[in-house]
Amino acid sequence: MKENILIIGGGIAGLEAAAQLFRLGYNPIIVEKEDHLGGHVAGWNRLFPDMSPAEDLVARLTEAAGEANIFLNTRIAFVNKLKDSYNIMLTNGISVITRILLFATGFSLFDASKKEEYGYGVYDKVMTNRDLENWFNTGQDERIPEEGPRAMGFVHCVGSRDEKAKNPQCSKVCCITAVKQAIEMKQKFPDAMVYCFYMDLRMFGKKYEDFYISAQRDYGVRFIRGRVSEVSENIEGNLVVKAEDTLSGKPIKVTLDLLVLMSGIVCNQEICKSAAQLSLPMDSDGFLKSRDNVADIIESPKEGIFYAGACTGPKTVPETLAEARSAALEIHNYIISSRK
Amino acid sequence: MIDFGFKISPSSAINMDNADLSLYEKVREIEPDISKCIACGSCSATCPAGRFSGMSVRKCILDLQRGKKNEVKKMLSCCMLCGKCTMVCPRGINTRHLILSICKLYKED
Amino acid sequence: MIYQGKQKIWADYQKEIPDDRWYYVRSCIRQNFFPGAEKMFMEICRNVLKKDFYESASHTTCGGIAYHCDTIPQETVMTIVARQFALMTEAGYENYVASCITSFGNYIEILETWNEFPELEAKIREMLWKACRREFNKPKYVAHASDLIYKYRNLIAERAKYRLINKNTGEPLKVVEHIGCHYSKMFPSKGVGGAEYPYVLCGMVEAWGGNVIDYPERRHCCGYGFRQYHIKANRGYSISNTHKKFESMEPYHPDMIITNCPGCPYFMDRWQYAIAEMEGKTYGENGYGIPVFTYEEVAGLVLGYDPWDLGLQLHQVAVEPLLDKMGIEYDPKRKYEGLNHKDLLKPELPGVLRCC
Numbered sequence: 188m189k190e191n192i193l194i195i196g197g198g199i200a201g202l203e204a205a206a207q208l209f210r211l212g213y214n215p216i217i218v219e220k221e222d223h224l225g226g227h228v229a230g231w232n233r234l235f236p237d238m239s240p241a242e243d244l245v246a247r248l249t250e251a252a253g254e255a256n257i258f259l260n261t262r263i264a265f266v267n268k269l270k271d272s273y274n275i276m277l278t279n280g281i282s283v284i285t286r287i288l289l290f291a292t293g294f295s296l297f298d299a300s301k302k303e304e305y306g307y308g309v310y311d312k313v314m315t316n317r318d319l320e321n322w323f324n325t326g327q328d329e330r331i332p333e334e335g336p337r338a339m340g341f342v343h344c345v346g347s348r349d350e351k352a353k354n355p356q357c358s359k360v361c362c363i364t365a366v367k368q369a370i371e372m373k374q375k376f377p378d379a380m381v382y383c384f385y386m387d388l389r390m391f392g393k394k395y396e397d398f399y400i401s402a403q404r405d406y407g408v409r410f411i412r413g414r415v416s417e418v419s420e421n422i423e424g425n426l427v428v429k430a431e432d433t434l435s436g437k438p439i440k441v442t443l444d445l446l447v448l449m450s451g452i453v454c455n456q457e458i459c460k461s462a463a464q465l466s467l468p469m470d471s472d473g474f475l476k477s478r479d480n481v482a483d484i485i486e487s488p489k490e491g492i493f494y495a496g497a498c499t500g501p502k503t504v505p506e507t508l509a510e511a512r513s514a515a516l517e518i519h520n521y522i523i524s525s526r527k
Numbered sequence: 528m529i530d531f532g533f534k535i536s537p538s539s540a541i542n543m544d545n546a547d548l549s550l551y552e553k554v555r556e557i558e559p560d561i562s563k564c565i566a567c568g569s570c571s572a573t574c575p576a577g578r579f580s581g582m583s584v585r586k587c588i589l590d591l592q593r594g595k596k597n598e599v600k601k602m603l604s605c606c607m608l609c610g611k612c613t614m615v616c617p618r619g620i621n622t623r624h625l626i627l628s629i630c631k632l633y634k635e636d
Numbered sequence: 637m638i639y640q641g642k643q644k645i646w647a648d649y650q651k652e653i654p655d656d657r658w659y660y661v662r663s664c665i666r667q668n669f670f671p672g673a674e675k676m677f678m679e680i681c682r683n684v685l686k687k688d689f690y691e692s693a694s695h696t697t698c699g700g701i702a703y704h705c706d707t708i709p710q711e712t713v714m715t716i717v718a719r720q721f722a723l724m725t726e727a728g729y730e731n732y733v734a735s736c737i738t739s740f741g742n743y744i745e746i747l748e749t750w751n752e753f754p755e756l757e758a759k760i761r762e763m764l765w766k767a768c769r770r771e772f773n774k775p776k777y778v779a780h781a782s783d784l785i786y787k788y789r790n791l792i793a794e795r796a797k798y799r800l801i802n803k804n805t806g807e808p809l810k811v812v813e814h815i816g817c818h819y820s821k822m823f824p825s826k827g828v829g830g831a832e833y834p835y836v837l838c839g840m841v842e843a844w845g846g847n848v849i850d851y852p853e854r855r856h857c858c859g860y861g862f863r864q865y866h867i868k869a870n871r872g873y874s875i876s877n878t879h880k881k882f883e884s885m886e887p888y889h890p891d892m893i894i895t896n897c898p899g900c901p902y903f904m905d906r907w908q909y910a911i912a913e914m915e916g917k918t919y920g921e922n923g924y925g926i927p928v929f930t931y932e933e934v935a936g937l938v939l940g941y942d943p944w945d946l947g948l949q950l951h952q953v954a955v956e957p958l959l960d961k962m963g964i965e966y967d968p969k970r971k972y973e974g975l976n977h978k979d980l981l982k983p984e985l986p987g988v989l990r991c992c
Contacts, residue, residue, distance in 0.1 A: 400563055403564075435541065438539065439593075440542055441543035
């Protein structure tokens, strides 16, 4: 009989790991709390750096993982530790006995309404990066008029690098996402003025800097180094945005008719419960703690429990996929060595 | 009208709603690389005129982007066109050429 | 503006405010600025609502102004505050309500500091004992007086003789609310509604029939800011801030301003005169200013007290246009009549700002 491997989370990490494990001859079982696969990526429109459709990636991964057992709308109800395995009860009534668990639980998007000064949910023309991607996909959002915004802004680091929001970590992907989205808006609405309010631009990945240069040179996106301090609404219902232009050392303000908050990546609160049932430790940044943050990022300190993707911290799509493959291989090695 | 011995001072904030960026846009047409500036400050740090006169290519570019034309004119008049700033720019901006182009536009003005 | 979004935030910042039995402390400056306000607070709490509010003639300043002007050390301020708490304890009360926003902020800051540094609290207890042989319990609840009027807002509405409604048009009055900085900016959880969208005054305005205006510079300082004003050379800075607020609220044509701080109503009221003299500009209708009130004065008006008994003749900006809008009866002849019915003489009228 094929060995069961329980994968918690049907996002891109879970799907990729399932496909690899299936190919290696195991029986991967994906438990996904939502009604669809692909996690956050499924709600995104196009992916940097090549602007490939997110939909295609999710479709490809889903197809490759097609022969795994997949339970949608399902969570872990409780976990019983047996002698050398786990008996895991799912909310759909099925129980799984497995020696191996793979956490591919991903992240939560920071709740932008917690930054009250930006007025998400209070001012009509404030949205998040996710809302904008959703608009790219559906074209449905009252905040964006048909003729496009006259002047719009992106606020970097919303709920990232923010001790007051209890998220001191950098979310890694928002800088490049903001630049990507700024370019996309300029492509759709060339006459719109587009501002990016940033603290630093962390353009670490392949071709990210090219995106930045193109946004500056080819699209005329206006980068302002200063964190937005306060947003308010004027009598026309437009947004008055205040920041410091730290390069000139003066306060700066601008009236915009659309503001996009780059909500950061925060740890998925829901997994804390499952993690606690398995006595898995959390790292100081609130994400799952790996055995070693350099050499063993995909291994938990517990025998038979592995991690892949953003459950251990903010990751890009290629990083997540690489970790998923690496976790599959590590699980394979673990099984082989335990048979000896 | 009474003189109270103090006045209402205008806000020192930069208001982008009414910043006049026409000159910056004209420069951009002939020198598109001006937008590539990342304000690293290498140009200003290496400028031999800078420490005596306040000349700074970084500040010139920033002032143009904020619609402050007069400050730019004053700074540019101190440039000696030695070209050191061009040598150090990590974004490959031909700053010497840029300076000449801006001066030309000022003359046309 | 998404009203439900604000309601969601308001729901996150509700603080417990006991209904009765409060020890009340007054402000250093409010009785000079707006002499009817504190009197009206006690009148409403004690006589209208029949609550137990106690005050003692022995209480002093909280030291807040000196503290914020950097002229006395923090230990001194703490000992002054400890003495206030001792007076409360001796009177047998556990709930402490301050009339002044800066006092309120000061008390909260000190209690929080003592929580973090118990050894400092022990030191202050010792200093108080050495200085005046007094001991104290920390209050169970600390409130600002506007929290209480907020709490009682519906009781006041039930007894209201007038509402914040333009009697000629039937429309709600457009009300600017302004919160003192020290109310919740230091400790957002200690203010009703938090710090970004405080609800304490909005709640009163809504309960009494008005419409709250949210304008771009709503969160901006009134322009007082202690040091900024107390040094004459800095007064330009003070008035520039006030000017910024009025420029920002102007397009909304507010009928009135309601405030909960000692300094804010004073500066927003008096600076309208100075701005008019400097710039020739006024912000109300027909050359008048926008009348500025404390929340106690507004409560008093709503309950039907005589405007001149509320001390509204001490405002710089004429309140009569608002009284007319609300349909409040008043006798113009009584405006400058003292409590002893003697003529207090009419003040000189300003050149630009229209006054009555």
